[in-house]
Amino acid sequence: xxxxxxxxxxxxxxxxxxxxxxxxxxxxxxxxxxxxxxxxxxxxxxxxxxxxxxxxxxxxxxxxxxxxxxxxxxxxxxxxxxxxxxxxxxxxxxxxxxxxxxxxxxxxxxxxxxxxxxxxxxxxxxxxxxxxxxxxxxxxxxxxxxxxxxxxxxxxxxxxxxxxxxxxxxxxxxxxxxxxxxxxxxxxxxxxxxxxxxxxxxxxxxxxxxxxxxxxxxxxxxxxxxxxxxxxxxxxxxxxxxxxxxxxxxxxxxxxxxxxxxxxxxxxxxxxxxxxxxxxxxxxxxxxxxxxxxxxxxxxxxxxxxxxxxxxxxxxxxxxxxxxxxxxxxxxxxxxxxxxxxxxxxxxxxxxxxxxxxxxxxxxxxxxxxxxxxxxxxxxxxxxxxxxxxxxxxxxxxxxxxxxxxxxxxxxxxxxxxxxxxxxxxxxxxxxxxxxxxxxxxxxxxxxxxxxxxxxxxxxxxxxxxxxxxxxxxxxxxxxxxxxxxxxxxxxxxxxxxxxxxxxxxxxxxxxxxxxxxxxxxxxxxxxxxxxxxxxxxxxxxxxxxxxxxxxxxxxxxxxxxxxxxxxxxxxxxxxxxxxxxx
Numbered sequence: 001x002x003x004x005x006x007x008x009x010x011x012x013x014x015x016x017x018x019x020x021x022x023x024x025x026x027x028x029x030x031x032x033x034x035x036x037x038x039x040x041x042x043x044x045x046x047x048x049x050x051x052x053x054x055x056x057x058x059x060x061x062x063x064x065x066x067x068x069x070x071x072x073x074x075x076x077x078x079x080x081x082x083x084x085x086x087x088x089x090x091x092x093x094x095x096x097x098x099x100x101x102x103x104x105x106x107x108x109x110x111x112x113x114x115x116x117x118x119x120x121x122x123x124x125x126x127x128x129x130x131x132x133x134x135x136x137x138x139x140x141x142x143x144x145x146x147x148x149x150x151x152x153x154x155x156x157x158x159x160x161x162x163x164x165x166x167x168x169x170x171x172x173x174x175x176x177x178x179x180x181x182x183x184x185x186x187x188x189x190x191x192x193x194x195x196x197x198x199x200x201x202x203x204x205x206x207x208x209x210x211x212x213x214x215x216x217x218x219x220x221x222x223x224x225x226x227x228x229x230x231x232x233x234x235x236x237x238x239x240x241x242x243x244x245x246x247x248x249x250x251x252x253x254x255x256x257x258x259x260x261x262x263x264x265x266x267x268x269x270x271x272x273x274x275x276x277x278x279x280x281x282x283x284x285x286x287x288x289x290x291x292x293x294x295x296x297x298x299x300x301x302x303x304x305x306x307x308x309x310x311x312x313x314x315x316x317x318x319x320x321x322x323x324x325x326x327x328x329x330x331x332x333x334x335x336x337x338x339x340x341x342x343x344x345x346x347x348x349x350x351x352x353x354x355x356x357x358x359x360x361x362x363x364x365x366x367x368x369x370x371x372x373x374x375x376x377x378x379x380x381x382x383x384x385x386x387x388x389x390x391x392x393x394x395x396x397x398x399x400x401x402x403x404x405x406x407x408x409x410x411x412x413x414x415x416x417x418x419x420x421x422x423x424x425x426x427x428x429x430x431x432x433x434x435x436x437x438x439x440x441x442x443x444x445x446x447x448x449x450x451x452x453x454x455x456x457x458x459x460x461x462x463x464x465x466x467x468x469x470x471x472x473x474x475x476x477x478x479x480x481x482x483x484x485x486x487x488x489x490x491x492x493x494x495x496x497x498x499x500x501x502x503x504x505x506x507x508x509x510x511x512x513x514x515x516x517x518x519x520x521x522x523x524x525x526x527x528x529x530x531x532x533x534x535x536x537x538x539x540x541x542x543x544x545x546x547x548x549x550x551x552x553x554x555x556x557x558x559x560x561x562x563x564x565x566x567x568x569x570x571x572x573x574x575x576x577x578x579x580x581x582x583x
Contacts, residue, residue, distance in 0.1 A: 002039075002041040009041070011091065013089045042094075043078075043079070045077045045078075048073070049072065051070075052069065066106075066108045066110075067106065071101070072103075073100070073101040080093070082094065096260045097260030100130055100250065100253065103126055104125045106123040109121070118226070118228075121223070121224040126218070129253040131215050131260070133257050134213075134270065135212060137285075137363050137365055138347075140354050141208075141349050142210050142211050145348075147192060150190045150192050150203050156206050161181070161205060164266040179262055179264075184202070184205060200350065211353075220292040222244060225242070226239070240297070241296075241297070242297050243295070244295045247292060252290060256285045272285075284361075284405075284413075285361055285362065293322075295320065296322075299315060301313060301314060310379070311381075312378070314378075316374075317375070320369070322369045324366065325365075325368065328345060330359065330363060331359050331360035362409060362413065364405055369400065369401055370399065371399050372398045376394045378392050378393075386441060386442055389436070390437045392434070392436075393433070393434050396429075402424075407427065417471070424489075428468065429469055432466045434464045435461070436462040458503075459500070461501070462496070464496035466494050493528050493531075495528070503515070511582070513582075514580035517575070517576070519576075529569065529570045530565070530568040538569060
């Protein structure tokens with residue numbers, strides 16, 4: 001809820017730059033007490049129904065068969081108000097209701113022989129987002145406009161059009177109203193030369209009849225293969241291949257589409273023009289036609305046991321993700337009939353069906369990809385002679401063509417970052433990761449004179465990793481290609497941390513007690529998990545002014561605490577202790 005001093009204001013917002021109470025000391029005419037408010041009110045109401053059946057049987061000495069089915073349906077209602085104003089209050093409403101569903105069927109056969117272990121499987125996914133939306137998400141006119149109707153009026157007779165009729169009692173947010181079905185026919189006398197004014201407006205209504213369609217079904221077949229065969233009695237090679245499916249997140253199907261409201265399937269449904277936008281940016285539209293996102297993985301590995309105590313494993317892997325949800329830009333200020341930018345879909349609509357002859361918006365489509373390659377090494381010693389250890393090292397490289405949809409929309413449309421033209425580092429790309437665990441444990445058997453060690457263990461965990469990528473800026477604003485480096489070309493400092501776990505159990509009068517101490521970041525290492533874009537450090541630098549969207553520029557008046565960012569630091573030393581009692 002949108003709280004101010006403990007009171008929920010619902011969709012009533014105050015000056016967004018004032019998020020705490022203070023006395024305004026500005027020019028005459030503005031004195032008094034000011035109080036800011038939150039940016040959001042509302043949210044989602046989601047009910048999920050799930051059913052599944054799994055069956056497994058050892059059908060023969062060499063075959064273990066598994067089959068199963070899965071089904072789920074969501075009843076979703078999303079109603080959220082957001083204040084997007086910088087120096088004033090400008091609200092937009094996100095409202096949709098839907099009942100998407102999906103199901104899956106899988107089968108797997110595990111085949112085992114002395115010389116080979118083979119796993120063969122497959123999964124079939126089928127689902128639907130539901131809802132009526134643009135038949136062609138990157139062309140709202142579906143390649144037919146008012147001029148097509150005027151050019152061949154006889155082909156446009158008895159056309160059924162669904163239209164939204166506003167409710168006069170609607171407070172202005174467009175959530176009320178009704179739908180009506182109209183049967184329209186083009187006047188046989190219409191010609192291209194006369195397709196102006198009222199004639200063009202009526203022709204545009206008729207042309208909109210094929211603009212919308214029911215959301216398409218999502219279908220995906222995913223085969224999987226696993227092979228393992230021994231090289232020696234203590235060593236083996238293995239290979240795994242698999243294709244995996246993932247449905248797009250729910251909000252990406254429905255945002256700004258009008259689905260589940262009286263506007264659904266009408267020219268007033270999709271929010272192609274957002275008059276409330278303080279930044280005059282094209283709105284971000286969801287897309288119920290989004291397909292299943294897929295990932296194809298390959299893995300080759302070698303494992304070796306040494307003296308029944310040590311084990312070594314090495315794995316090389318490749319993961320290709322395709323059809324990821326990404327941003328498609330429709331129209332642009334420099335586009336009319338033809339557009340020189342290949343990443344922009346130009347649309348010309350002389351009938352101005354969607355508020356402009358060159359409608360401009362950003363929509364989600366399955367156009368992004370990501371590729372991850374790497375290797376993993378593991379050396380472990382099983383717990384023997386009271387001690388054990390495990391060391392893991394991983395090297396990987398993740399490349400993609402864009403950030404996640406919301407982050408990419410924010411970067412390009414709100415922060416003026418250049419459109420990406422080449423592969424970049426993924427937001428979560430960390431080339432090096434290392435984990436080491438060393439454990440000392442005692443049960444009943446303890447060294448002579450050290451009975452106090454019975455039922456105790458001590459572990460140290462050391463973790464180290466490369467820093468996450470960020471986009472370095474050359475100025476406080478960081479706007480455009482001239483004021484910043486390539487997206488995610490910088491890298492934050494590496495991080496490392498040492499943790500400790502201590503356990504001691506004992507029994508007294510038939511009651512078992514356990515004492516434990518957990519220490520995270522034993523050395524109180526200051527790790528940077530986020531950095532200033534101007535310096536690449538988390539302890540010094542200038543905050544990116546354009547991303548902060550300030551009302552007033554920084555100056556000599558700014559105190560040092562203005563630049564303090566405790567959230568840029570990772571977890572400091574934390575100690576947790578307790579006692580466990582078992583009766």
